[in-house]
Amino acid sequence: MDFLIGHYNYWIVIILMMVGLYTVISRGNLIKKIIGLNMFQVSVFLLYISLSTVEGGAAPIITEGVEIYSNPLPHVLILTAIVVGVATTALALALVVRIKESYGTIEEDEIHKLDQSL
């Protein structure tokens, strides 16, 4: 039971990661692919924050009378990664908009077909 609770976080992280990966590989719609990539990304965030948690620890803000804090380093890495993530997602969405404007579709197979018919 302890092993189960102690590893539940990591297993869900892996499930989310794999669902994200599966969405990216198996779906042809470009927006859906981007959302799959984002799910993958969030699962990595969760992995880092899970690793930073300490049993009975408090948020890493120094306070009188608190001895145990969770690990602040992963917090810093992930906090910046989230904002960078939205900026790069916006870049991907901008590419999708341009693809839609020049191909008239955002389905991968239709884009391939149009490419081959050139």
Place this chain on the structure above:
Amino acid sequence: MIDIIIDITLLTFLAITSVAILRMSNLFAIVMLFGVFSLLSAGLFVVMDAPDVAFTEAAVGAGISTVLMLATLALVKRQQKPHYTEETPQTHRPWLPLLVVIVTGSALVYGTWDIPAFGDPDAPAQTHVARYYIDNALQETGVPNIVTAILASYRGFDTLGEVAVIFTAAVAVLLLIGGRRPKSPATSKDKESKIKPNLILRVVAKFLIPLIILFALYVQFHGDFGPGGGFQAGVIFSAAFILYSLVFGLDSAEKIIPANWLRILAALGLLIYAGVGIASLLLGENYLDYTPLGSNQIAGQHLGILLVELGVGITVAAAMLILFFAFAGRGRD
């Protein structure tokens, strides 16, 4: 114990949401569910004692990125093509990807056998450099929020790089879709009339926007003592303007903040950050070592962290608004 129960419940919800996103084909519903997904993960970050991260994820994941995706949907088709139909045979066979995913997933699960249990205080991650930060951050920088101290001071180079990436992404989006689409006119008239002014929305927004901006300023300048900082404040600040332009229209929003101001501001924030580094170089210390900026170490660190966070906040707020205006302006014709 209650922590563990909330943690497990939220994680289960997260897994269910992700499978729902995978199986749906209405893109609008998928984007809304992804907002839920982000909000759930923000809740998880709170449970796992990471308020700074939760703050950012709630503002970015559930706020800005949902708005950006909706703006994209307005420009492209809303419905994902059905997975396969009678006349167009399925081009994506499910078995190969499924096999890849199951093999990768099993390998990763096998790897978790060696990971120390969740919350283990003796895990390697807890015993090396993290100990140093927790023990010394307050004495060395005078900032009680260790996350801010690491972000702006110990790992200042890293953050400078991240801000540069955000700036670059905003520039790239402007290059891709920043200009007006060269397209025939005539459709713009009925678009204007589609959005009727909604009185309730307008009144509520007018109440909310000053409060959101005030809160953003609080998060910006209180980031040394509580959860917050430049990244969160920048995103919240831009959310206020995005709300304004959603309710009152893009044109009136652009009158308040002209597009070229935003471009200057985005560059200015990065320049402030890099400039603080140059200033410490000129005062005879290493790049981004804030000690010589003040009369003693604590004062110098404090001033340095304040300026750097201000630079981060300005760049992030301006970059988010540039992104939003680029997507929203594209649909306007």
